[in-house]
Amino acid sequence: xxxxxxxxxxxxxxxxxxxxxxxxxxxxxxxxxxxxxxxxxxxxxxxxxxxxxxxxxxxxxxxxxxxxxxxxxxxxxxxxxxxxxxxxxxxxxxxxxxxxxxxxxxxxxxxxxxxxxxxxxxxxxxxxxxxxxxxxxxxxxxxxxxxxxxxxxxxxxxxxxxxxxxxxxxxxxxxxxxxxxxxxxxxxxxxxxxxxxxxxxxxxxxxxxxxxxxxxxxxxxxxxxxxxxxxxxxxxxxxxxxxxxxxxxxxxxxxxxxxxxxxxxxxxxxxxxxxxxxxxxxxxxxxxxxxxxxxxxxxxxxxxxxxxxxxxxxxxxxxxxxxxxxxxxxxxxxxxxxxxxxxxxxxxxxxxxxxxxxxxxxxxxxxxxxxxxxxxxxxxxxxxxxxxxxxxxxxxxxxxxxxxxxxxxxxxxxxxxxxxxxxxxxxxxxxxxxxxxxxxxxxxxxxxxxxxxxxxxxxxxxxxxxxxxxxxxxxxxxxxxxxxxxxxxxxxxxxxxxxxxxxxxxxxxxxxxxxxxxxxxxxxxxxxxxxxxxxxxxxxxxxxxxxxxxxxxxxxxxxxxxxxxxxxxxxxxxxxxxxxxxxxxxxxxxxxxxxxxxxxxxxxx
Numbered sequence: 061x062x063x064x065x066x067x068x069x070x071x072x073x074x075x076x077x078x079x080x081x082x083x084x085x086x087x088x089x090x091x092x093x094x095x096x097x098x099x100x101x102x103x104x105x106x107x108x109x110x111x112x113x114x115x116x117x118x119x120x121x122x123x124x125x126x127x128x129x130x131x132x133x134x135x136x137x138x139x140x141x142x143x144x145x146x147x148x149x150x151x152x153x154x155x156x157x158x159x160x161x162x163x164x165x166x167x168x169x170x171x172x173x174x175x176x177x178x179x180x181x182x183x184x185x186x187x188x189x190x191x192x193x194x195x196x197x198x199x200x201x202x203x204x205x206x207x208x209x210x211x212x213x214x215x216x217x218x219x220x221x222x223x224x225x226x227x228x229x230x231x232x233x234x235x236x237x238x239x240x241x242x243x244x245x246x247x248x249x250x251x252x253x254x255x256x257x258x259x260x261x262x263x264x265x266x267x268x269x270x271x272x273x274x275x276x277x278x279x280x281x282x283x284x285x286x287x288x289x290x291x292x293x294x295x296x297x298x299x300x301x302x303x304x305x306x307x308x309x310x311x312x313x314x315x316x317x318x319x320x321x322x323x324x325x326x327x328x329x330x331x332x333x334x335x336x337x338x339x340x341x342x343x344x345x346x347x348x349x350x351x352x353x354x355x356x357x358x359x360x361x362x363x364x365x366x367x368x369x370x371x372x373x374x375x376x377x378x379x380x381x382x383x384x385x386x387x388x389x390x391x392x393x394x395x396x397x398x399x400x401x402x403x404x405x406x407x408x409x410x411x412x413x414x415x416x417x418x419x420x421x422x423x424x425x426x427x428x429x430x431x432x433x434x435x436x437x438x439x440x441x442x443x444x445x446x447x448x449x450x451x452x453x454x455x456x457x458x459x460x461x462x463x464x465x466x467x468x469x470x471x472x473x474x475x476x477x478x479x480x481x482x483x484x485x486x487x488x489x490x491x492x493x494x495x496x497x498x499x500x501x502x503x504x505x506x507x508x509x510x511x512x513x514x515x516x517x518x519x520x521x522x523x524x525x526x527x528x529x530x531x532x533x534x535x536x537x538x539x540x541x542x543x544x545x546x547x548x549x550x551x552x553x554x555x556x557x558x559x560x561x562x563x564x565x566x567x568x569x570x571x572x573x574x575x576x577x578x579x580x581x582x583x584x585x586x587x588x589x590x591x592x593x594x595x596x597x598x599x600x601x602x603x604x605x606x607x608x609x610x611x612x613x614x615x616x617x618x619x620x621x622x623x624x625x626x627x628x629x630x631x632x633x634x635x636x637x638x639x640x641x642x643x644x645x646x647x648x649x650x651x652x653x654x655x656x657x658x659x660x661x662x663x664x665x
Contacts, residue, residue, distance in 0.1 A: 109270045109278035112229075114662060116236040116268040117282040119225045124241060124264050128286055128655045129436070130648055131182035135224055138181065138205055138241075142217040145173040149200035150190070153256055156248040161197045174202035184644050184654075186261050186288060194262040196244035201265075203243040222268075230270065237271040239279070246285050247659070260287040260658055267665065278664075285659035289431065291510070291645050293421035294596050294614035295345050297637035301420035302489065302620030303384070306605055308632040314377045314533050315637030318344055318418045321620065322384035326628065329389065329396060335410035336376045336553060337361065337398030342542060344381050344417055349538045349553075350398050350409070358538045358551045376536050376553060377637070379410040383418035386411060421616055423598045425481040427656065428512050432473035436653040438509075439471045443479065444495045450474060461498050462505060467526075469508040471652050476514040482600040482618070490619060494601050500592075501607070508594045509652055517622070518599050520633060521607020525592035528612055532583025533639040552579045582639065596641070609633040614641055 126134035149161035150171055164171045172191045175181055181203065185192045196202035207215040218238040222229075229236050246260030264286060269279035296316045298304075303321035310317075310325060310332060317323075326332055337350030351357035380386070389395045393415060396408035432441035433453075443454035448461045465472060474495070476482055482491040497517035506526035537552035539545075546552070591612040603617040604624060608631050615635060623630070638645075646652045 106278070109234075110280070110664070112234075112236070113269045113278040113280040114282075116222065116226065116229070116238070116270070117266045117280045117662070120221065120238055120241065120266045120268055121264065121282045121284055123221065123225060124243075124266065125284075125286055125655060125657060127182045128186070128261070128288075129653055130651065131180065132648060133651075136217065136221045138203075138217055140179050140181065141213045142205055143181065143214070144204045144206065144209055144212055145175070145202065147200050147204050148173050148196045148202050150195045151197050151245050151248075153195075153248070154254070156245075156256055161200055163200075194243060194245050198242065198244060198263070198265065201242040201244035202262075203241075205241040207237075207239055233272060234277065235271050235273070237269055237276070239267040239269065241266050246287070260285040261655065262286050280662060280664055282660070282662050284657050284661070286655045287658045288655055289427075289653060290423075291596060292642065293423065294616060294641050295421065297611070297614060297635040298621065299421055299614065299616040300603075300620045301422070301616070301618045302602075304382075304621040305623045305626055306621060306632065307623060307626050307628040308605070308630055309628075311632050311634045312378060313634065313636045314375060314639070316344060316347075316377075316379040316381055317635075318381045318383075319620070320383045320418055320420050322387055323380060323382040323413070324387040324626070325380065325389075327388040329408050329411075330406070332380075332408060332411065333378045335378070335398075335407045336536060337407055338379065338394075338409045340394050340412065341379075341381070341415070341417070343544070344415075344419070346539060346542060346544050347377075347379065347536060348542075349536060352538060352540065352542075358553075375532070376555070377533055380412065381415055381418045382413040383416055384413065386413040389413070420618070422618075423512065423596075423616065425600070428473060428598075429475070431653055431656050432471065432512070434653070434656070438469070438651045439653055440473065442472065442474045444475060444477055447496055448498050462500050465507045465511065466505050467507075469650055471510045472507075472512070474513045474515070476600075482514055491600055497601075499604075506592050506594070509646065509650060510596045511593070511598070513597075513599045514601065515599060516601045517604050518597075518601060518617075519604035519607055520592055520609035520611075523592045523607075523609045525590040525610055526594075528589050528591040528594055528610075530586040530589040530591075530612055530636060531639070532586075533637065534581045534583075535579055537579065546579065555580070555583070591636075594638070595646070605632050606630045607633055610636065612636045613638045 123135055127137050131137055146164070148164040150164060151161050152159035162171065164173050166173055166176065168176060168191065174191065174194065176191055187193050194202045205214045205218065207218050222236050222238055226236050242265045244263050246258050246263050248256040249259050251257050263283065265281060265283045267281045269276040296318050297314065298312050298317045300319040300321070302319070304317070304319040304323045306325055339348040339350060339352050341348050349358055350361060386395060389411065394409060394412055396411055398407050398409035432439050440452060442450035442452055442464065444450055445458055449458050450461065450464060451458055461474065476493045477495055478493050480493065483493055484490065485492045494514050494516045496515065498515050499519040499521065500523065502522045504524045535552050535555055537546045537550050540550050541547065591610040593611045593613065595613045597611065598616045600618045602619040602622045603615060605621050606623055606625060611633060614637070
C-alpha cells in the first residue's frame with residue numbers, strides 16, 4: 061500500500077529524535093568512560109607516587125643500616141652538626157610502655173645525651189652505658205635528623221643523601237625528599253615478673269615522600285629494628301656442642317677448650333698442658349686463679365715461681381672445661397687440684413669436668429641464614445647441588461667449596477641439603493640433612509671471616525696458610541670480684557714474652573710483679589705467623605681434628621670433635637684464640653655485616 065503525503069506527516073523527524081537520543085546516550089557513556097578513565101588514571105598516578113615514596117624510604121633505611129655496619133665507609137654518614145641529640149628522653153625500663161619517659165639532662169653522671177662529647181655517632185660500643193646506647197622514645201629520640209630543624213644542617217645532609225642514593229628520582233617535575241630520620245630505643249619484651257628486656261640495638265624510623273616543588277604528593281615511612289650480630293658468642297679457640305676426642309698433641313692455645321659432652325684426651329696427665337693454679341670457674345668465660353678470695357696468695361705464688369717456666373702449649377691461658385667427663389681421668393669437678401705450693405711445671409688444675417656451665421655458643425640457623433640472604437655486602441649464601449659443589453643463591457656457576465672459599469674474606473653460609481634447619485629425625489644426635497663431608501687437603505688455602513657450614517664432617521690437612529698477624533691475649537689476673545674485668549688492685553701474672561710465640565716452647569714468668577709494672581692488655585704482635593683459617597668457623601656437623609693446619613680465632617662444632625685415628629699417632633691442627641673476638645669484632649676493614657634487621661614495617665602518614 062502506498063502512503064499518501066497526508067498520511068506521512070505524523071512521522072516526520074522521528075529518525076532525528078532517535079539519532080539525538082542515541083547520540084546523547086553515547087555521549088553520556090563516553091563521558092562516563094572518560095571520567096572513569098580520569099579517575100583510574102588519578103588512582104594509578106597516586107599509587108605510583110605512593111610506591112615511589114616507599115622506594116625512597118627503603119633506600120634511606122638500607123643506607124641507615126650501613127651507618128651501623130661501616131660508620132667510617134658508609135654512604136653519607138650523618139655528622140654531629142646534622143643531628144639533634146637534646147630531644148632525648150629516657151625510656152623507663154621498669155615499664156617502658158606505661159611509665160612516662162625521663163628527660164635527659166646532659167650530665168654524664170646522670171642522664172647524658174647520646175654519645176655526648178663524641179663525634180663518632182655510630183662507632184661501637186652501642187651497648188652498655190647510657191651514653192653509648194639508644195634509650196630514647198619515638199617522640200623523644202636519641203638522634204633526630206629533621207630537615208625542618210634550622211638549628212642543624214639536616215636539610216643539606218638529607219638532600220645530599222637522597223641525591224647519592226636516587227639521583228634525579230623520580231623525574232617529571234617531581235623529587236624524592238626525606239623529611240626526617242629518628243633513631244631511638246629498640247622494642248622491649250615483657251619477660252614476666254615485672255622484668256623487661258631489650259629486643260635489639262636501636263629503632264630507626266624514616267619519613268620520606270615525593271614532592272612536586274610545592275607540596276607532597278605522597279608520604280611514607282619505614283620503621284625497622286637493627287640488632288648487633290652476636291659474634292661474641294665465641295669465647296674459646298675450640299668449642300664442641302657434643303664430645304671432644306683429641307688424643308694426639310693437644311694443640312689448643314691462648315684460651316679454653318670447652319665441650320658440652322665428654323672429653324677424651326691423653327690418659328697420661330703429664331702429656332697435657334701444665335697450668336698456673338686455678339679454682340673451679342663460676343662461668344666458662346671467667347678464669348678463677350688459685351685462691352681467688354685471697355689477694356695475697358697469688359702474690360706469694362708469683363714470688364715462689366720467679367725463674368720457673370710454664371710449658372707450652374696453651375701457655376698460662378689454657379683450660380679444658382667439660383660438661384661431661386674427662387674420660388680416663390680422676391673423679392671430681394677438678395680432678396687435679398693445685399698443690400700448695402704447686403710443683404713447677406706439673407700443675408694440672410686447669411682440667412675441669414662435670415661442669416654444666418659448659419654450654420654451646422649456638423649460632424642459630426634462622427638468624428644467620430637471613431643475614432646471608434639479606435643482600436648485605438660481603439654476605440654470601442650458597443645452595444648445595446651435589447658432593448662438595450654449590451651455587452651462590454642457587455643460581456650462580458657450579459663450584460666446589462674450595463674454589464668458592466679459597467683466599468676469600470667475608471661471611472659465607474653453606475646451606476643444608478634441603479634448605480631447612482639441621483634436623484635429627486632419629487634422635488641419634490647426628491643431623492640427617494647435612495651435606496657430604498668436606499676435606500681440604502694439600503697446597504695453599506686460606507679464608508678470613510665467618511664461615512658457617514652444614515656439612516657432615518669438616519677437615520683441613522696438609523695446608524699452607526696465608527701470612528697472619530697474631531697477638532697473644534692479655535696477661536692472666538686474679539679476678540677478685542668475679543666480673544671478668546681487670547680492676548685496679550687485682551694481682552696479675554707478668555709474662556716475659558721473648559722470641560716468636562708461635563714457635564717457642566715456653567712462656568717465662570717475669571721477675572717483676574706489681575708495683576710500677578703495667579699489666580699487658582695484649583701480648584706483642586707476631587708478624588711471622590701463618591693461618592689457613594682466621595675468624596669464626598661454625599659447623600652443624602663434626603670437626604675432624606687430624607691434619608696439619610692453623611686456625612686463628614674460634615672453631616665451633618655442633619656434633620663434636622672427632623679423630624678417625626684416635627691412637628694419638630697422627631698430627632693435629634693448631635687452634636689459637638684471637639682475643640679480639642671478645643669485643644668489637646669483626647674489624648671494620650673486613651666489611652662483614654655487624655647488624656641485622658630484625659623487624660620491619662611500613663605505613664603512610
